[in-house]
Amino acid sequence: KDGALQVHRGPFDRAQVCQQYSLEPRDLQKIDTDIIINVPTIDVRQNRFICFSFRRLRSLVQVDRSIFFVPSAEKILRGSSGIKDTIHWERIARAYQRNVRYAYELYNKRFITDQLNNIDLMPFELRITEINLETVAHQLELKTTGLLNEFRQIREQAYTCITLGSLRELALLKEKVDKYKRHADLSHEAILEVLAHNEDMIGMYLTDNRKRDIADHTQVELLLEACTKEMAEVRRSISDLSNSVRTIESAIGFILNAVLNELLTFEIKINIIMMGFGIGAFIAGIYGMNLLNGIEQAPYAFYAVAGSGFCFLSGFISIGIIRLFRYIKVRLHRSNKTDIF
Incomplete structure (x- = not known):
């Protein structure tokens, strides 16, 4: 409450924690940093405490202090395969520590250093509630900024040259963005859930625990509405x-489809040309048989057959290419409705 930060290192006995902070055994799941929280919650116990259980912030607010639960960076998690994921656990521990440090510095800057303690009439529990919710919003803003910078790099690479690496990075980025989008939505819903229940808003008054009317929570309501807008x-x-x-995913899909269409068009052109040469080879094969056909002694028979075969071959290829271009040409409006085949 006075802006001082005290650090206590564990391990702690669960029964002792419940007795010291007046918690129920089921409340330990909300502050236990070993348990992954997918749905953020704000649990209000009437005139006793306010529990904040978010992805990288576990806090217990009492009338004169706020307790933050942070995992130890020295702890090692073991997965189902038995591999020690120390790097992942250290990253999680540092995220918890950054949030606690930010909340501590923001509280001291706003209510201690700037001497707003005598100006602001909010009780301590509402002050630290505002600080906790701003910390959650700040954490998401930092993640959004980092993802935005990563998106700009991937977009430049994708528009310059589409590679398997850029597609893989785009898929990973989409997964990250969807994950933090869900977390932001759930955090916003957690605040709205408290805002929708008058009993919870009245129970957030820990300092002034007098009996209040069902609608006597204007200060808490204004605070939660401001945090809701920020979230x-x-x-x-x-x-x-x-x-x-x-959008960039759709654009890359359009580009890849255009490239695929060009490859298919090129393949069809090759097939048309090969078919034309096949017809020419068929004509040459007929006249190449060792059979009498009556024009063996004609002086210009070779030139006539070769010329007519070449003309027929060229005409077949030209007609095939022209019809192919008419087929692949896209028009938003055609005045003549003639069939292209």
């Missing part, structure tokens, strides 16, 4: 990024 801005940024990723 909505984060959601909009992530949604815009998600739409941009889908």
